[in-house]
Amino acid sequence: MKIVTFLLLGLLSNAALALEPGERLAPWTLLDQHDAPYTLNDQARVLLVARDMDGAKLVNAALEGKAKGYLEQRQAVFLADISRMPKVIASLFALPKMRDYSYRILLDRDARIAPRYPAGEGEVLWLQLKDGRLVQQQTFTSAELLRQALEQQRPH
Numbered sequence: 001m002k003i004v005t006f007l008l009l010g011l012l013s014n015a016a017l018a019l020e021p022g023e024r025l026a027p028w029t030l031l032d033q034h035d036a037p038y039t040l041n042d043q044a045r046v047l048l049v050a051r052d053m054d055g056a057k058l059v060n061a062a063l064e065g066k067a068k069g070y071l072e073q074r075q076a077v078f079l080a081d082i083s084r085m086p087k088v089i090a091s092l093f094a095l096p097k098m099r100d101y102s103y104r105i106l107l108d109r110d111a112r113i114a115p116r117y118p119a120g121e122g123e124v125l126w127l128q129l130k131d132g133r134l135v136q137q138q139t140f141t142s143a144e145l146l147r148q149a150l151e152q153q154r155p156h
Helices: 002-017 053-063 087-098 143-151
Strands: 029-031 037-039 046-050 076-081 106-108 124-130 133-140
Touching: 029 106, 046 053, 053 076, 053 124, 053 143, 124 143, 133 143
Parallel strands: 046 076, 076 106
Antiparallel strands: 029 037, 046 124, 124 133
């Protein structure tokens, strides 16, 4: 019975966190892999959220071979939750590797921001935004489908 209660509470808490179309996303600021700050603003049209390494790998595969600035041209930002990664692993291995990527990764090191967004394990949450408000959301579990969706975003 305790397990059922716990699961129901988990489902209810996830439902409470669900974003609704038209809802304004609260601004936040995070550092990227180069320790440069980024603040979510009304210019962002797409927010990609990965809550685990498998989700981040999907984004990496979707962006493989893309030129530097590809996401920025599409007014897209990528938020990666790395809070579960041991700090020594992050600093010695993961961050140096991330610095070689041709795209910006906003790093949520302390799970301050990513839990606001209902991305599941092994998936990427896509939040379509307009003037800081949620238009629609979808999830991706395929790098190819994510790549196709990014291609459909007109560069600005």
